[in-house]
Amino acid sequence: MTPSGTGPVAAERTASTSVEAVRSGAPGPVARSAELVPDPPVEHAPKRRGPGRNLPAAIAVGVGLLGALVVCLFVVPAAFPWLAALALALGSYEGVRAMAGGGLHVPLVPVLVGAVGMVISSHVYGADGLVVATAVAVCVILVWRVVESAGLFAVRGAVAGVFVLAWVPFLGSFAVLLNEREHGAMLVLLALVVPIASDIGGYISGVLLGAHPMAPSISPKKSWEGFAGSLVLGSAAAVAILSAGLDAPWWTGLVVGPALVVIATAGDLSESLLKRDLGLKDMGTLLPGHGGVLDRLDSLLLSAPVTFVLVKLLLP
Secondary structure: OOOOOOOHHHHHHHHHHHHHHHHHOOOOHHHHHHHOOOOOOOOOOOOOOOOOOOHHHHHHHHHHHHHHHHHHHHHOHHHHHHHHHHHHHHHHHHHHHHHHHOOOOOOHHHHHHHHHHHHHHHHHHHHHHHHHHHHHHHHHHHHHHHHHOOOHHHHHHHHHHHHHHHHHHHHHHHHHHHHOOOOHHHHHHHHHHHHHHHHHHHHHHHHHHOOOEEEOOOEEEEEHHHHHHHHHHHHHHHHHHHHHHOOOOHHHHHHHHHHHHHHHHHHHHHHHHHHHHHOOOOOOOOEOOOEOHHHHHHHHHHHHHHHHHHHHHHOO
């Protein structure tokens, strides 16, 4: 005996139901079972970063800045401290304006005077002069801000002013200290060119191959592929300058180069994080294709003191 709901009659009913469903446009049993199967996930290839800047303007400005640096280092060496003072004063001005955008009032006059004084003291009196000038500038900012106003708002402004002093003119003055050493011009060139080469290598490699973000929440355009390009070109620049310009063993470039690339990348990411916290895209607009002076100095400010320390250790 055939069980209920099975056999030829049930099969005919199922077939007729499917045919009627097809004619009416409604999904039949087969169609309904097919609808339950989810579509396979579509894998999207990681996006590569685009140029993101005015490339012709950036190249023109970069070549002009590098040319001015070379002239001041090798043709008119007495002008280098003044070039450094100008660059660090402009960077300090942009730092003060950036703090103001974040609601922090930093007294501009003592910061600018302190920045120039720190550079000149480094040139005339060396590291001791830098320490003394920094201490005096910090005291002046604290007193200035307390006289202007009182309370927590004044304390926050004073702390922000000390931060600008320590970040821009203090770290930047190590380039002046490097220049006072034997073969100082080549040492300054090392501290400045390796981060520049790192930036160029990272930019080219990131544009062509960049697919895996390094720190998407801080700087979405930085990628690990770009960092690899930075390591290659930055290390090559360090080996070339140390071996050809300073007669140092070639392997010292493989120590100094990666160290400067890492610290330059950290400086760039640190400024990106600061700009994100302050709600800024660039620190300024003085340099077309680059942004502000601080947008060019961000990686260089950390490379100068690191170069100063590495030179003392590797090239006594």
